[in-house]
Amino acid sequence: DAGVIQSPRHEVTEMGQEVTLRCKPISGHDYLFWYRQTMMRGLELLIYFNNNVPIDDSGMPEDRFSAKMPNASFSTLKIQPSEPRDSAVYFCASSGDRGQNQPQHFGDGTRLSIL
Amino acid sequence: AQSVSQHNHHVILSEAASLELGCNYSYGGTVNLFWYVQYPGQHLQLLLKYFSGDPLVKGIKGFEAEFIKSKFSFNLRKPSVQWSDTAEYFCAVGGSSASKIIFGSGTRLSIRP
Numbered sequence: 001d002a003g004v005i006q007s008p009r010h011e012v013t014e015m016g017q018e019v020t021l022r023c024k025p026i027s028g029h030d031y032l033f034w035y036r037q038t039m040m041r042g043l044e045l046l047i048y049f050n051n052n053v054p055i056d057d058s059g060m061p062e063d064r065f066s067a068k069m070p071n072a073s074f075s076t077l078k079i080q081p082s083e084p085r086d087s088a089v090y091f092c093a094s095s096g097d098r099g100q101n102q103p104q105h106f107g108d109g110t111r112l113s114i115l
Numbered sequence: 116a117q118s119v120s121q122h123n124h125h126v127i128l129s130e131a132a133s134l135e136l137g138c139n140y141s142y143g144g145t146v147n148l149f150w151y152v153q154y155p156g157q158h159l160q161l162l163l164k165y166f167s168g169d170p171l172v173k174g175i176k177g178f179e180a181e182f183i184k185s186k187f188s189f190n191l192r193k194p195s196v197q198w199s200d201t202a203e204y205f206c207a208v209g210g211s212s213a214s215k216i217i218f219g220s221g222t223r224l225s226i227r228p
Contacts, residue, residue, distance in 0.1 A: 042220045043159075043205065056215060091158060103149060104216060106158040 002026070004107035006092050012113045018080040021110045024073055025094030033104060034067055034077050035091040043091075049075065082114045117142050119208050119219035127225045128196055136191040136222050138180075138206030148189040149207040149216065150180055159205065165189065176200070198226045 005024040013019060025032045033048040047057040052069045060067070064083070069075040079086055089111050093104040118141045128134060140146065150162040163174025170182040180191045189206060203223050209216040 043218045045215070045218075048215060093159075103161045103164055104159075106160070108158050 004092055004094050004105050006090075006107035006110050008110060009108060010111045010113075012115065013082060014115050015083050016081045018078065019082045019086075019112060019114075021077040021090050021092075021112070023075045023077070023092030023107060025075070025092070026096075026105055027073065029094035029096045029105070030072070031095045031104075032069060032075050033093040033095075034075070035093065036088045037091060037109070038088045046077070082112075084114045087112055087114045117208070117217050119206055119217050121204075121206055121219035121222050123222045124220070125223045125225070127227065129227045130198055131195050134191070134193040134196045134200070134224070136204055136206075136224070138189045138191065138219060139187050140189065140206075140208040140217075141187065142208050142210065142217075144210055147209045148180070148182060149209070150174065150178070150189075150191050151205040151207060151218075153203045153205065153221075155202065162191070162204075196224075196226050198228045200224060201226045 004026055007022045030051050034046040035043055036046055037043045044059055046059045047067045048055055049069045052072060065079055067077045089109045091106050091109045093106045095102045095104045120139045122137050148165040151159040152162050153159045162178050163172050163180055165172045165182045173179045178191060178193050180189055182189050191204060201224060203221045205221045206219040207216045
């Protein structure tokens, strides 16, 4: 089991640039979650998908943030344009919900720094 | 409203001390409860989970947690901590039918060697 795979592991870019974070969930998992973690705000759920469909995006901070899941094995979180306050660690997680909350498996995260 | 409260933001203990981290939740209906651990620079990993049955749940690395329904609590315990337990610990709660899990704000545990 390869686990949840995120790329890149680190990204440093200048403000105003477009940033795309990628996630490959565990095969067979039908839920995918995007989180943001900062010292100030802790772990925040941004959006989650079920069977590739966005279910709850109420945590997405602004229109600059968008997420897609074109198929069961791939999701992207895009920030355009990026700002320094977007600097954080972004985690992707997946779970298989067999009629009951299953634990979420987290990727290693993408550490994003916006200069 | 659904919420999870971890009242201890930072706990500092010496090695071999006993640990108890508090977690209280507010959630309507049947709950599923989790504790996750995040070691420095790493991702969150599941420590233990409660779905039903015995309210005393044993997890990895000697951790356990007790679900007390009347107190809406799910405190994490370990009888004797080690330096390697230095990490941040997150309590989380979810419903029986939805997969969205609500995380607490986390408790940072520092162990003095």
